[in-house]
Amino acid sequence: MRQHIERLKQNLGKTMVGKADAIRLVLVAVLSGGHALLEDVPGVGKTLLAKSLARSIDGKFQRIQCTPDLLPTDVTGTNIWNPRSGEFEFLPGPVFANVLLADEINRATPRTQSALLEVMEEKQVTVDGVSRKVPTPFFVIATQNPIEYQGTFPLPEAQMDRFTLSLTLGYPAALEELQMLERLSDTFAVEDLQPCISLEEVQELRRLCAAVKVEGSLKQYIVDLVRSTREDEEITLGVSPRGAVALHRASQALAFMEGRDFATDDDVKYVAPHVLSHRLIPAGGRRAKAIVDRLLRSVPIP
Numbered sequence: 001m002r003q004h005i006e007r008l009k010q011n012l013g014k015t016m017v018g019k020a021d022a023i024r025l026v027l028v029a030v031l032s033g034g035h036a037l038l039e040d041v042p043g044v045g046k047t048l049l050a051k052s053l054a055r056s057i058d059g060k061f062q063r064i065q066c067t068p069d070l071l072p073t074d075v076t077g078t079n080i081w082n083p084r085s086g087e088f089e090f091l092p093g094p095v096f097a098n099v100l101l102a103d104e105i106n107r108a109t110p111r112t113q114s115a116l117l118e119v120m121e122e123k124q125v126t127v128d129g130v131s132r133k134v135p136t137p138f139f140v141i142a143t144q145n146p147i148e149y150q151g152t153f154p155l156p157e158a159q160m161d162r163f164t165l166s167l168t169l170g171y172p173a174a175l176e177e178l179q180m181l182e183r184l185s186d187t188f189a190v191e192d193l194q195p196c197i198s199l200e201e202v203q204e205l206r207r208l209c210a211a212v213k214v215e216g217s218l219k220q221y222i223v224d225l226v227r228s229t230r231e232d233e234e235i236t237l238g239v240s241p242r243g244a245v246a247l248h249r250a251s252q253a254l255a256f257m258e259g260r261d262f263a264t265d266d267d268v269k270y271v272a273p274h275v276l277s278h279r280l281i282p283a284g285g286r287r288a289k290a291i292v293d294r295l296l297r298s299v300p301i302p
Helices: 002-013 020-031 046-056 072-076 115-122 174-185 199-210 216-231 241-257 265-279 288-298
Strands: 036-039 061-065 077-082 087-092 099-103 124-127 130-133 139-144 165-167 235-237
Touching: 002 020, 002 046, 002 199, 002 241, 020 036, 020 046, 020 139, 020 165, 020 199, 020 241, 020 265, 046 061, 046 099, 046 139, 072 077, 072 115, 072 124, 077 124, 087 130, 115 124, 165 265, 199 241, 216 241, 216 265, 216 288, 241 265, 265 288
Parallel strands: 036 139, 036 165, 061 099, 099 139
Antiparallel strands: 077 087, 124 130
């Protein structure tokens, strides 16, 4: 099944210039059954990446532009009265998709942000006491601008914990930006991307990733790494057990993408900064990623 992953990488590379690491991490999130948070400035290709992924897996794509006046029912859907039938009918919201882009999620109010909590964890939406499953696979890419704070609502810890990993796309290198300008004369667009893998194959890839072997000593290393965040004096709030599970699954997915049926400590070290940094709260204005890098150097490998 690994040839499907290579086709996915090539397909996404047709629209994303010089973003191999970002593509790898997003695919890790997809194959591990989680979600991704993109923290970056506007205009670096976040929406393009989400659209390209949806078209590549032949899935339904929906986009939510988060604003302070966005209501929870604008996300999940609502019951409306049908005068012809004399009954209420459910009108699905944009969460009923395979790939959901929640753009500028921190501009939505906490009440609206909480509408995503259930669906991101349990893959279902409950409206008026009735639970409805969303399509499978279901993947959320949320974006937020880490620079602008006016008119924003910081994501609570429970929301941040729902994201398997966080990443930044960053500005392109000079040569990559030149290639982007040269592509402007090309008529190829994201709408021209053809599916290279089916939704059923994505589910099969997820099943295979979950079967990647993780030795007991490596599991101990994951636990030691996560527990060290709860005992470090530079950290106010450490990583939850859900973070340990996410690190385990992300390591499995990366190992599978690299063509192995077993995970190594290098897999854990590669994904750990992206899986753990957004889940902890540093003390005294320290940078979370710098703390995780320090812990990776200090926590011994069993």
